[in-house]
Amino acid sequence: MNIILLSGGSGKRLWPLSNDVRSKQFIQLFKDEEGNYESMVQRVYRQITEVSPEAKVTIATSKSQASAIYHQLGDKVSICVEPCRRDTFPAILLAAAYLHDEAGVPEEEAVAVCPVDPYVENRYYECVEKLGALVRQGAASLTLMGIEPTYPSEKYGYIIPESGGEVSPVKEFKEKPDLKTAEAYIARHALWNAGVFAFQLGYLIEKAHSMVDFTDYRDLYAKYETLTKISFDYAVVEKEPSIQVVRYAGGWKDVGTWNMMAEVMADDIKGKALMDATCENTQIVNELNVPIIAMGCKNMVIAASGDGILVSDKEASSHMKPLVEKVSTDVHFAEKSWGTYTVMDVQPGSMTVKLSMRAGECLSYHSHDYREEVWTVVSGKGRSVVDGMEQILRVGDVVTVAPGCRHMIEAETDLDIIEVQIGETISVADKHKYEL
Amino acid sequence: MNIILLSGGSGKRLWPLSNDVRSKQFIQLFKDEEGNYESMVQRVYRQITEVSPEAKVTIATSKSQASAIYHQLGDKVSICVEPCRRDTFPAILLAAAYLHDEAGVPEEEAVAVCPVDPYVENRYYECVEKLGALVRQGAASLTLMGIEPTYPSEKYGYIIPESGGEVSPVKEFKEKPDLKTAEAYIARHALWNAGVFAFQLGYLIEKAHSMVDFTDYRDLYAKYETLTKISFDYAVVEKEPSIQVVRYAGGWKDVGTWNMMAEVMADDIKGKALMDATCENTQIVNELNVPIIAMGCKNMVIAASGDGILVSDKEASSHMKPLVEKVSTDVHFAEKSWGTYTVMDVQPGSMTVKLSMRAGECLSYHSHDYREEVWTVVSGKGRSVVDGMEQILRVGDVVTVAPGCRHMIEAETDLDIIEVQIGETISVADKHKYEL
Numbered sequence: 001m002n003i004i005l006l007s008g009g010s011g012k013r014l015w016p017l018s019n020d021v022r023s024k025q026f027i028q029l030f031k032d033e034e035g036n037y038e039s040m041v042q043r044v045y046r047q048i049t050e051v052s053p054e055a056k057v058t059i060a061t062s063k064s065q066a067s068a069i070y071h072q073l074g075d076k077v078s079i080c081v082e083p084c085r086r087d088t089f090p091a092i093l094l095a096a097a098y099l100h101d102e103a104g105v106p107e108e109e110a111v112a113v114c115p116v117d118p119y120v121e122n123r124y125y126e127c128v129e130k131l132g133a134l135v136r137q138g139a140a141s142l143t144l145m146g147i148e149p150t151y152p153s154e155k156y157g158y159i160i161p162e163s164g165g166e167v168s169p170v171k172e173f174k175e176k177p178d179l180k181t182a183e184a185y186i187a188r189h190a191l192w193n194a195g196v197f198a199f200q201l202g203y204l205i206e207k208a209h210s211m212v213d214f215t216d217y218r219d220l221y222a223k224y225e226t227l228t229k230i231s232f233d234y235a236v237v238e239k240e241p242s243i244q245v246v247r248y249a250g251g252w253k254d255v256g257t258w259n260m261m262a263e264v265m266a267d268d269i270k271g272k273a274l275m276d277a278t279c280e281n282t283q284i285v286n287e288l289n290v291p292i293i294a295m296g297c298k299n300m301v302i303a304a305s306g307d308g309i310l311v312s313d314k315e316a317s318s319h320m321k322p323l324v325e326k327v328s329t330d331v332h333f334a335e336k337s338w339g340t341y342t343v344m345d346v347q348p349g350s351m352t353v354k355l356s357m358r359a360g361e362c363l364s365y366h367s368h369d370y371r372e373e374v375w376t377v378v379s380g381k382g383r384s385v386v387d388g389m390e391q392i393l394r395v396g397d398v399v400t401v402a403p404g405c406r407h408m409i410e411a412e413t414d415l416d417i418i419e420v421q422i423g424e425t426i427s428v429a430d431k432h433k434y435e436l
Numbered sequence: 437m438n439i440i441l442l443s444g445g446s447g448k449r450l451w452p453l454s455n456d457v458r459s460k461q462f463i464q465l466f467k468d469e470e471g472n473y474e475s476m477v478q479r480v481y482r483q484i485t486e487v488s489p490e491a492k493v494t495i496a497t498s499k500s501q502a503s504a505i506y507h508q509l510g511d512k513v514s515i516c517v518e519p520c521r522r523d524t525f526p527a528i529l530l531a532a533a534y535l536h537d538e539a540g541v542p543e544e545e546a547v548a549v550c551p552v553d554p555y556v557e558n559r560y561y562e563c564v565e566k567l568g569a570l571v572r573q574g575a576a577s578l579t580l581m582g583i584e585p586t587y588p589s590e591k592y593g594y595i596i597p598e599s600g601g602e603v604s605p606v607k608e609f610k611e612k613p614d615l616k617t618a619e620a621y622i623a624r625h626a627l628w629n630a631g632v633f634a635f636q637l638g639y640l641i642e643k644a645h646s647m648v649d650f651t652d653y654r655d656l657y658a659k660y661e662t663l664t665k666i667s668f669d670y671a672v673v674e675k676e677p678s679i680q681v682v683r684y685a686g687g688w689k690d691v692g693t694w695n696m697m698a699e700v701m702a703d704d705i706k707g708k709a710l711m712d713a714t715c716e717n718t719q720i721v722n723e724l725n726v727p728i729i730a731m732g733c734k735n736m737v738i739a740a741s742g743d744g745i746l747v748s749d750k751e752a753s754s755h756m757k758p759l760v761e762k763v764s765t766d767v768h769f770a771e772k773s774w775g776t777y778t779v780m781d782v783q784p785g786s787m788t789v790k791l792s793m794r795a796g797e798c799l800s801y802h803s804h805d806y807r808e809e810v811w812t813v814v815s816g817k818g819r820s821v822v823d824g825m826e827q828i829l830r831v832g833d834v835v836t837v838a839p840g841c842r843h844m845i846e847a848e849t850d851l852d853i854i855e856v857q858i859g860e861t862i863s864v865a866d867k868h869k870y871e872l
Contacts, residue, residue: 274763276756278749278752289781290745291744291763292745293748293756293759294748295752296753297748300747308727308728308729309722309728309729309745311731311733312732313714313732313733316712316731320731323710344788345854349814349815350814352788352814352854354788376810378786378858379783379786395858396858398834400834418786418856420812420854422814422832
């Protein structure tokens with residue numbers, strides 16, 4: 001089976017660990033069976049391969065996430081990059097066209113679409129397998145997964161099935177209800193709509209051509225910006241008459257807030273931190289190098305990164321968005337395809353960052369108009385090219401790069417460099433790329 | 437009058453703002469009338485000069501604090517540096533010998549000794565003036581200030597006076613009592629002993645010679661390490677038959693814990709921080725460059741510095757010492773005589789720091805055996821000397837200093853330098869000083 005994972009937009013609801021370039025799905029707070037930390041996207045990928053070792057996974061995502069996905073999953077997955085953000089209908093269309101036109105997937109194959117961010121048991125992916133099997137049987141054009149509600153939530157859309165059976169035709173879809181309405185839905189065997197659906201690739205390709213004027217994947221990619229922002233649910237699911245739903249009654253958590261994340265984190269403390277004996281029901285994530293001491297904290301979450309520090313009552317944390325929008329949106333930490341980038345100091349006219357490159361990785365050959373850079377190698381080996389001149393990099397080596405100078409770095413081993421950027425204007429936009 | 441301010445040891449009870457080299461008296465959380473932040477030591481000095489413009493202030497302190505005092509008060513005060521820590525009796529002796537033998541203060545002059553860390557009103561220093569006046573009248577050998585208790589505290593020693601009058605002979609001294617005993621003391625007009633006393637300089641010099649074998653200040657300084665660790669209270673005050681006490685009934689706070697500090701801080705927030713509307717009775721001090729967001733915090737104190745982050749219930753914060761002792765004691769921020777020193781990154785084999793020098797200040801001429809240094813100037817102007825070679829320093833200049841190389845930096849304007857230290861062993865002990 002082919003699985004398209006939708007790796008959605010950046011979010012601030014898990015600030016300071018999520019930011020404009022680092023989505024919540026890349027924060028490593030879970031653990032695999034061997035006790036290694038893993039992120040949502042790593043966990044989802046691991047679960048899929050445990051349940052369906054043959055599954056081919058394609059991640060539909062934005063440019064800004066491609067580096068982090070590559071950093072976390074390597075080349076085990078295909079990445080279908082959207083040229084810009086256009087909601088789930090265009091994103092799924094583009095991924096389907098990619099499978100059809102680039103990856104050569106036959107039209108009769110089953111494709112399942114899953115979000116990348118629920119915290120679930122492996123049984124969830126067994127249910128996705130079942131969706132695939134039902135698609136192959138051809139009983140309906142679209143086959144959905146519905147989550148058995150554990151309480152009458154007002155936060156989710158509902159699927160009303162014809163019956164309470166494990167597989168049932170869908171009667172109708174309902175928007176987020178109020179409490180009473182939710183209770184009435186549940187009495188009618190309703191299920192939460194968690195955005196999981198499966199179809200034959202040919203079904204969607206045909207649908208796509210009937211709705212959008214394009215020839216193939218490359219053409220769709222080129223005109224992607226002109227597509228209407230619309231969700232797959234509105235554009236396709238809710239209009240499809242031939243549609244069935246499979247009940248999933250296992251564990252399922254939407255870890256979109258710190259309150260929920262704190263429930264499922266592998267450890268109460270990640271990073272340097274100590275809690276005294278009077279702390280209760282409190283979790284700490286510390287990505288900084290300095291320790292956190294927590295005393296007498298009850299029902300709190302404390303999270304610290306290079307971007308900032310959150311100290312919040314768990315309940316209150318769901319309302320953090322307006323506050324996060326008020327604070328500086330400078331990004332101080334980013335996962336890049338080649339490693340990590342950490343801002344250590346910012347002052348008018350200069351910025352000091354630490355580049356930690358993984359062995360074998362390369363920076364692109366590029367230049368800046370408005371800043372010079374001073375690199376000091378603090379660990380590892382590599383080489384640099386500056387205006388065509390190659391130089392070996394060893395610990396203690398210092399390289400000065402003037403404005404306009406083309407430069408790149410290649411890491412032979414893991415390589416750490418302190419980079420001092422100096423200039424009146426220091427901006428990520430000040431970058432020209434070249435072929436080497 | 438001469439005032440000796442005792443600037444006591446480093447402490448961890450206001451961690452992470454106080455550390456081994458930065459005592460609580462240097463943290464700037466108060467404000468003067470013009471709204472400028474000031475530290476305990478700056479506030480005390482300001483209050484003394486407001487009440488007694490003619491007072492000559494000498495600060496008795498350790499080597500490690502001398503730089504911070506000079507940084508905060510400049511040369512407005514004399515600093516009497518103890519060669520090592522030896523409790524209050526030796527410290528006061530040394531300061532008295534300094535006044536007598538080095539500053540030429542006549543023996544009949546009044547000297548008052550005050551701790552540097554209580555949070556008080558100006559009336560407190562009016563009371564110190566009164567102590568001086570009483571000393572000049574010669575009614576007793578020692579004149580103490582006693583603090584009118586506001587509750588039967590078990591934390592303080594008590595002075596039992598002969599009478600409840602404003603000035604009274606002292607009947608006896610009592611150790612920290614239990615609650616009931618404290619209540620009984622208060623019924624007898626008892627006062628808290630806050631370590632403020634005054635005497636004629638000649639009285640103490642005579643006392644000193646009767647108790648310690650020394651010729652003058654320099655001789656005492658030379659044999660300081662051999663002196664017994666004993667408090668002035670035990671060694672002198674409690675044995676003196678001719679002793680009186682002056683009642684002080686004004687504001688007095690011992691800001692030794694975050695709980696107390698939070699009560700007297702000038703602002704609920706200092707530094708980059710936001711609190712949501714559901715926070716109550718919470719104070720935040722943030723010395724980091726990144727913002728803190730606090731939500732739903734009740735009765736808490738949050739403090740962040742380059743050394744770490746404290747998130748504590750106010751009550752619980754008084755018990756932080758054992759936790760602080762468990763976390764790394766690496767110092768990441770220090771006030772030096774020439775400016776500030778901030779550690780930005782530490783990894784095996786390297787450390788990156790930021791030096792912020794004030795205009796006109798100089799680093800000593802020194803070398804390191806086991807590390808090289810790479811300096812990048814990020815703002816300001818200055819000059820360096822490396823192995824006798826002088827070099828002008830401008831923004832963007834890079835200087836490499838090999839192990840064994842003698843070097844110094846002089847700041848012409850305020851000068852910021854990113855210094856990358858590289859070596860197997862990086863230690864403050866790896867330093868040789870030279871004359872230039």
